[in-house]
Structures are given as structure tokens and as C-alpha cells.
Amino acid sequence: MDSELATVLRVWRDRTTPEQVGLPVNGPRRVSGLRREELAMLAGVSMEYVTRLEQGRAEAPSASVLTALARALQLDDDEQAHLFTLAGHAAPGRTRVLRQVPASVRRLTEQLGANPVAVADAGWGLLLWNEPWAALFGDLSAARGRRRNVAWRRFADGARGGITHLDEDAFERGLVADLRTALGRYPDDEELRSMVGDLRASSPRFAALWQQNRVGVHRGSRKTIDHPQVGRLTVDCDVLTADRGDLKVIVYTAPAGSEAAGKLDLLRVLGRQDLTGDRTR
Structure with missing residues (x-):
């Protein structure tokens, strides 16, 4: 899997705070952004899969998984399109169905x-x-x-x-x-x-x-x-x-x-x- 995809997923997770996605903050945290298990829960995937994605050890995710990750990370349209491109899903054209959710x-x-x-x-x-x-x-x-x-x-x-x-x-x-x-x-x-x-x-x-x-x-x-x-x-x-x-x-x-x-x-x-x-x- 492209190492750039692994990098941007880590960066976007680090910048997304629990407050932004409606998660409670109980006590002090070592990181300001989401934990891997929190991202996994929000996206409906396993924490092990998120870990493999961020370490560049997983196969490229499907369009449905990418959509779930984009929603969990609150990506804007340009960021979501970039995520799909890095994962090998070309930006949908006029003759192909759009499977991203803006x-x-x-x-x-x-x-x-x-x-x-x-x-x-x-x-x-x-x-x-x-x-x-x-x-x-x-x-x-x-x-x-x-x-x-x-x-x-x-x-x-x-x-x-x-x-x-x-x-x-x-x-x-x-x-x-x-x-x-x-x-x-x-x-x-x-x-x-x-x-x-x-x-x-x-x-x-x-x-x-x-x-x-x-x-x-x-x-x-x-x-x-x-x-x-x-x-x-x-x-x-x-x-x-x-x-x-x-x-x-x-x-x-x-x-x-x-x-x-x-x-x-x-x-x-x-x-x-x-x-x-x-x-x-």
C-alpha cells in the first residue's frame, strides 16, 4: 500500500479531536487527536485494520471503507478525493458512478x-x-x-x-x-x-x-x-x-x-x- 496513504491517515487522525466527532473526553489524554480504537469504532472497522493501514501493511481499502474513514475524520471534498486517489480509486469521471460522499x-x-x-x-x-x-x-x-x-x-x-x-x-x-x-x-x-x-x-x-x-x-x-x-x-x-x-x-x-x-x-x-x-x- 502507498506509504503516503498511511501518512495522511495518521496526520488526519492526529488533527481530529474527540470533541469534533462527539466523543467524551474522560481524563487526560496522551494525544490530542483520536486514538486508533476511536477511529476504528467511528468507521466501523477493526483497530487492527486501522493499525495496518497506518503502517502501510494493509491492502488498499475499498470505496465503502474509504467513505467511512472520510466521514469519521470529517474530511472535506478535496481531502476525500485525495484519499480515494491514494488508495488507487481514480476520481470518478462522467462515465463512472461516484462512490464518494461529499x-x-x-x-x-x-x-x-x-x-x-x-x-x-x-x-x-x-x-x-x-x-x-x-x-x-x-x-x-x-x-x-x-x-x-x-x-x-x-x-x-x-x-x-x-x-x-x-x-x-x-x-x-x-x-x-x-x-x-x-x-x-x-x-x-x-x-x-x-x-x-x-x-x-x-x-x-x-x-x-x-x-x-x-x-x-x-x-x-x-x-x-x-x-x-x-x-x-x-x-x-x-x-x-x-x-x-x-x-x-x-x-x-x-x-x-x-x-x-x-x-x-x-x-x-x-x-x-x-x-x-x-x-x-
């Missing part, structure tokens, strides 16, 4: 923090999510690759995870039309093209919808979720598209004063405790 979009998710919020790339690969989202759907930190992709989980895994949509057919049609639009917009993105090809081969439902040649942008739906802690609730899912890179900001809400809103409030208190599996499919 600082401005990260700030937006933080400001919407009372609601479950996630960010996906143009091909529906989940890049980040907040605590209310993890409490509602389960934490995907341990998931890798396509296991974080909404379309793959829907059509290839074949499970619903306790989620039903007000109109299942419209949801699936909209998702496939959105993927076709993304592939047309980013024709050189091998990861997206490969996933679509594998979905066409493995899912008769996806293949049938793909053959309809529909294009469009999926903007949201209503979902009913059977949650193991708070029971059944119905929420509105709105998909906002960021101008830069067609990133999708996915926000879940319920009418003020409704039973569902009360259950979302309860989940914010309960957090992710005692959750069994995820319900994102």
Missing part, C-alpha cells in the same frame, strides 16, 4: 439526523446511513460488496426482510428503470454493468422487467415494516438526488403525531440494541 451531503444527513437517512450511489449501493436508519433496518457495517446494494438484495437475495411496499410492482419497476437510467448515464462503470448482468442471469423477475426497457428515476414509496422491537409501522420513503454524481439521499418519515411517528421516536431511544438481522430488502 462533505456537503454528509452534513445534510447529519442535519436530517432525527429521521432514518441513508445515502446510496447511482446504482443503489448504500454508502452511509445514520443511527436511526440502522435502528429501523439493522446495521449493514459487516456487509460487503453487493450485500449493501438495494437492487441486489431485492432481486438476487429474494427476501423481503419484513418489508412490504404499498405497491410492490411499482416499486420493482421503478427500481429497475432507475438502474437502466444509471447504466445509460455511466456506460464505463464495470461494477454496475457486471451487477446488472448478474441480476439478469439470476433473477427471472429482474430479467423480465429489464426487457421492458423502461427508464426513469425512482423517487420513493410507502413501506410497511415489521420491526422486532416496536412492531408494524408504515413510513414514507422519499429519494432526493444530489446534483453531484446522482447520489441518492433516502429519507424515511411519518406524519407528526401518528402511531408510526411515535414508534420512530421510540426507536431513536432504543437504538440498535437486540436487533436480529437487517430488514433492508
Whole structure:
């Protein structure tokens, strides 16, 4: 791994204080910045992996790990782009999907923090999510690759995870039309093209919808979720598209004063405790 990547990670960790990221400071510290174990916790990786990265002994991290590190270190857009470049991920061009989350979009998710919020790339690969989202759907930190992709989980895994949509057919049609639009917009993105090809081969439902040649942008739906802690609730899912890179900001809400809103409030208190599996499919 490039030694410069190891160096900048150490420098950025040293400059990031616990106060900046909302961590408590209990007693005197030998360093003013984050400890390795604190960065690991914030980024959802092991401390051993952070150590290997900073010592130049680890393989180059994936785009999802880089995004998590950038979020934990509160990097701005230029710093995040530099981080991706050092790790061997070329800055996405016009014909490839952006898999970085700009600082401005990260700030937006933080400001919407009372609601479950996630960010996906143009091909529906989940890049980040907040605590209310993890409490509602389960934490995907341990998931890798396509296991974080909404379309793959829907059509290839074949499970619903306790989620039903007000109109299942419209949801699936909209998702496939959105993927076709993304592939047309980013024709050189091998990861997206490969996933679509594998979905066409493995899912008769996806293949049938793909053959309809529909294009469009999926903007949201209503979902009913059977949650193991708070029971059944119905929420509105709105998909906002960021101008830069067609990133999708996915926000879940319920009418003020409704039973569902009360259950979302309860989940914010309960957090992710005692959750069994995820319900994102």
C-alpha cells in the first residue's frame, strides 16, 4: 500500500479531536487527536485494520471503507478525493458512478439526523446511513460488496426482510428503470454493468422487467415494516438526488403525531440494541 496513504491517515487522525466527532473526553489524554480504537469504532472497522493501514501493511481499502474513514475524520471534498486517489480509486469521471460522499451531503444527513437517512450511489449501493436508519433496518457495517446494494438484495437475495411496499410492482419497476437510467448515464462503470448482468442471469423477475426497457428515476414509496422491537409501522420513503454524481439521499418519515411517528421516536431511544438481522430488502 502507498506509504503516503498511511501518512495522511495518521496526520488526519492526529488533527481530529474527540470533541469534533462527539466523543467524551474522560481524563487526560496522551494525544490530542483520536486514538486508533476511536477511529476504528467511528468507521466501523477493526483497530487492527486501522493499525495496518497506518503502517502501510494493509491492502488498499475499498470505496465503502474509504467513505467511512472520510466521514469519521470529517474530511472535506478535496481531502476525500485525495484519499480515494491514494488508495488507487481514480476520481470518478462522467462515465463512472461516484462512490464518494461529499462533505456537503454528509452534513445534510447529519442535519436530517432525527429521521432514518441513508445515502446510496447511482446504482443503489448504500454508502452511509445514520443511527436511526440502522435502528429501523439493522446495521449493514459487516456487509460487503453487493450485500449493501438495494437492487441486489431485492432481486438476487429474494427476501423481503419484513418489508412490504404499498405497491410492490411499482416499486420493482421503478427500481429497475432507475438502474437502466444509471447504466445509460455511466456506460464505463464495470461494477454496475457486471451487477446488472448478474441480476439478469439470476433473477427471472429482474430479467423480465429489464426487457421492458423502461427508464426513469425512482423517487420513493410507502413501506410497511415489521420491526422486532416496536412492531408494524408504515413510513414514507422519499429519494432526493444530489446534483453531484446522482447520489441518492433516502429519507424515511411519518406524519407528526401518528402511531408510526411515535414508534420512530421510540426507536431513536432504543437504538440498535437486540436487533436480529437487517430488514433492508
